[in-house]
Amino acid sequence: MPLRTIRELSATGKRVLARVDFNVPLQNGTVADDTRIRAALPTILALLQQEAHVILCSHLGRPKGQVVESLRLDPIAPVLQELLGDQLQQAGEQRVLVIKCDECIGPAVESCVQRAASRDVILFENLRFHPGEEQNDPAFAQQLAKLADLYVSDAFGTVHRAHASTVGVAQLLPAYAGFLVEQEVAALRQVIDAPQRPLTIILGGAKISGKIEVLENLLPLADNVLVGGAIANTFIKAKGLPVGKSYVEDDMVETASRMLALAKESSTELFLPLDYIVTDSLTEPSGATNVNPDQIGLEDMVVDIGKKTQKAYRDVIEHARTVFWNGPMGVFETEQFSHGTMAIAKALADVYNTAHTVVGGGESVSALRAANLMDSIHHVSTGGGASLEFVAGRELPGLAVLQA
Ligand code: ADP
Ligand code: MG
Numbered sequence: 001m002p003l004r005t006i007r008e009l010s011a012t013g014k015r016v017l018a019r020v021d022f023n024v025p026l027q028n029g030t031v032a033d034d035t036r037i038r039a040a041l042p043t044i045l046a047l048l049q050q051e052a053h054v055i056l057c058s059h060l061g062r063p064k065g066q067v068v069e070s071l072r073l074d075p076i077a078p079v080l081q082e083l084l085g086d087q088l089q090q091a092g093e094q095r096v097l098v099i100k101c102d103e104c105i106g107p108a109v110e111s112c113v114q115r116a117a118s119r120d121v122i123l124f125e126n127l128r129f130h131p132g133e134e135q136n137d138p139a140f141a142q143q144l145a146k147l148a149d150l151y152v153s154d155a156f157g158t159v160h161r162a163h164a165s166t167v168g169v170a171q172l173l174p175a176y177a178g179f180l181v182e183q184e185v186a187a188l189r190q191v192i193d194a195p196q197r198p199l200t201i202i203l204g205g206a207k208i209s210g211k212i213e214v215l216e217n218l219l220p221l222a223d224n225v226l227v228g229g230a231i232a233n234t235f236i237k238a239k240g241l242p243v244g245k246s247y248v249e250d251d252m253v254e255t256a257s258r259m260l261a262l263a264k265e266s267s268t269e270l271f272l273p274l275d276y277i278v279t280d281s282l283t284e285p286s287g288a289t290n291v292n293p294d295q296i297g298l299e300d301m302v303v304d305i306g307k308k309t310q311k312a313y314r315d316v317i318e319h320a321r322t323v324f325w326n327g328p329m330g331v332f333e334t335e336q337f338s339h340g341t342m343a344i345a346k347a348l349a350d351v352y353n354t355a356h357t358v359v360g361g362g363e364s365v366s367a368l369r370a371a372n373l374m375d376s377i378h379h380v381s382t383g384g385g386a387s388l389e390f391v392a393g394r395e396l397p398g399l400a401v402l403q404a
Pocket of ligand 1: 361
C-alpha cells in the first residue's frame with residue numbers, strides 16, 4: 001500500500017505537528033551523536049520552505065511516564081538550530097530560531113505555540129514524560145492533535161509502536177509520511193518485494209526472542225540466512241552441540257529447532273558458525289581462542305564467529321544481490337571479539353556495486369560507524385526494531401495510519 005507523503009502536502013500557513021525521532025545518545029548533558037537529528041532535516045526544511053509553522057515532538061530514552069530531568073530535550077534544541085541554520089544558509093535563506101517548550105501538552109504549550117513567529121521551530125518536551133504516550137491514550141492524543149492542523153510522521157524508529165504520537169494523533173489529523181519514513185520504506189521494500197536474488201539475510205545480536213520470531217517470516221523469503229551473535233548460540237544448542245557457558249535463551253531452543261526444520265522445508269540455506277571465538281572471561285579477553293564446535297570447554301563462552309566462518313559468510317555475501325543485516329556477530333564492543341562483526345561490515349561494503357545492501361539495528365549501526373563504513377552501505381536504517389518488523393512482513397501501526 002502506498003503512503004500519503006509530505007510531497008502531497010500543502011502546508012502553507014498551517015501548523016504542522018511532526019513526530020521525529022530525536023532519541024539521541026547523550027553524554028554529560030550534550031548530544032553525543034546527531035545522526036538522528038540530521039535524518040529529520042529534509043522534512044523540517046521542506047515544511048519551512050512551505051512556510052508552515054513547524055512543531056516537533058519526540059521521545060528520548062525511557063522515562064516511563066514521568067518527568068526525568070536528565071531526559072529533557074533541551075540539549076537537542078541548540079544542535080538542531082545549528083544544523084538547520086547551516087542548511088538554510090547554504091540555500092541562501094534566513095536562519096530560524098528553535099524554541100524549546102518545557103511541556104508537550106497543556107496551557108503552557110498552547111501559549112508557546114501561539115507566541116511563536118512564523119519561522120520559529122517549536123520543539124516539545126519528551127513525549128514519554130506522560131504515560132498517555134506509550135498507552136496511546138485517546139485523551140493525550142487529542143491534546144496533542146488540537147495544537148496542529150496537520151501531522152507528519154518522520155520517526156521511522158518508532159513506527160512499529162502504537163503510541164499516541166505515532167498512531168493516536170495520526171487518526172485525528174490529516175497524516176503524511178515525512179521524507180525519512182518514505183526513504184526507509186522504499187529501501188526496505190527493495191529487500192522484501194521482489195528482491196534481486198540471491199537474497200541474503202544476516203542475523204546476529206542479543207535480542208534473541210524477538211529476532212527468532214521474525215525469522216519465521218524471513219526464512220521462506222530468503223535464499224540464504226547467515227546466523228551469528230548470541231542468537232547463533234541458541235541454534236548451536238538446538239543442534240545438540242555444546243555451548244559451555246555461552247549466552248543462550250533456553251526457552252527459545254525449541255523455536256530454533258523449528259526454524260532449522262523450516263529452513264529445510266523452504267530450501268533456504270541457513271548457515272551456522274563453523275568455528276567460534278571463545279573466552280572464559282568477558283572482562284579478560286586476552287585468553288580468547290578460535291575453536292571448532294567440538295572444542296568448546298565447559299567454562300567457555302562463544303563471543304564471536306571464528307575465521308573460517310568469516311570466510312564462509314563472506315563468500316555467500318559476495319554472491320548476493322540483496323543483503324539485509326541486523327545484529328552484530330559477536331560482543332563487538334570488546335576489540336578482541338569484534339573481528340567477525342567487522343568482517344561482515346567490510347564484506348557488505350565490498351559488494352556495494354553488485355548488491356542492494358541494507359543495515360538496521362542500533363548496535364549493528366554503531367559497528368558500521370566504528371568501522372567507518374556508513375557511506376559504503378546503500379541504506380542504513382534509523383530504526384532497528386522497526387526495520388526488522390518491516391522485513392518480517394508485519395504491519396507497522398505507525399505506517400498503517402499513513403496509507404493513502
Ligand atoms: P542490534 O542493536 O544491532 O539490533 P542487538 O541489540 O540485538 O543488536 O544486539 C547487540 C548486542 O549483542 C551487542 O551489545 C553484543 O555485545 C551482543 N552480542 C553479540 N554476540 C553475542 C554473544 N555471542 N554473546 C553475548 N552477547 C552478544
Ligand atoms: Mg540493540
